[in-house]
Amino acid sequence: MIGRLNHVAIAVPDLAAAAAQYAGALGADVAPPQDEPAHGVTVVFITLPNTKIELLTPLGDKSPIAGFLEKNPSGGIHHICYEVVDIQAARAKLVAEGARVLGEPRIGAHGKPVIFLHPKDFNGTLIELEQA
Numbered sequence: 001m002i003g004r005l006n007h008v009a010i011a012v013p014d015l016a017a018a019a020a021q022y023a024g025a026l027g028a029d030v031a032p033p034q035d036e037p038a039h040g041v042t043v044v045f046i047t048l049p050n051t052k053i054e055l056l057t058p059l060g061d062k063s064p065i066a067g068f069l070e071k072n073p074s075g076g077i078h079h080i081c082y083e084v085v086d087i088q089a090a091r092a093k094l095v096a097e098g099a100r101v102l103g104e105p106r107i108g109a110h111g112k113p114v115i116f117l118h119p120k121d122f123n124g125t126l127i128e129l130e131q132a
């Protein structure tokens with residue numbers, strides 16, 4: 001069911017510093033910051049030849065990544081995002097298999113519907129699915 005790796009997301013305490021490090025020390029193609037108020041994060045996308053990196057920092061006082069950064073104050077890998085062809089079909093299959101799907105599909109940073117799967121059901125890794 002899952003297809004291409006769309007992005008690996010890294011939660012960071014200082015978005016500007018992390019973006020500058022990727023652009024400078026790592027010589028990467030770094031896009032400007034993008035506020036995503038519906039998701040409680042500000043993101044910076046970094047385009048690699050075979051996938052993307054999403055740098056994330058909290059936006060607002062109810063960010064879903066606040067707890068993660070409290071536990072990992074220097075930052076860390078927060079989620080991985082796989083593409084699926086049909087998000088509703090993927091959601092129905094995962095619910096039928098007993099996985100905890102975190103809410104209904106919502107429009108993500110690429111203007112496409114996304115859902116999240118609880119990390120405790122997937123080897124300690126938070127999974128995002130994005131409709132391709």
Ligand SMILES: CC[C@@H](C(=O)O)C(=O)SCCNC(=O)CCNC(=O)[C@H](O)C(C)(C)COP(=O)(O)OP(=O)(O)OC[C@H]1O[C@@H](n2cnc3c(N)ncnc32)[C@H](O)[C@@H]1OP(=O)(O)O
Nearest residue numbers: 036039064067068078102108109110114116119124125126
């Ligand atoms: C910009 C839009 C979009 C895109 O298009 O790319 C995004 O990427 S938005 C990204 C941010 N949004 C989300 O993460 C939404 C889904 N996440 C959630 O609903 C919550 O973060 C969560 C996964 C339910 C965790 O909630 P939280 O309150 O922070 O933690 P808990 O205390 O409930 O945690 C339980 C348990 O899980 C561990 N945990 C938490 N987060 C992660 C993680 N990212 N990776 C691995 N494990 C995680 C946490 O440590 C707890 O474990 P124990 O301590 O063993 O109990």
Ligand SMILES: [Co+2]
Nearest residue numbers: 009054081128
């Ligand atoms: Co993401």
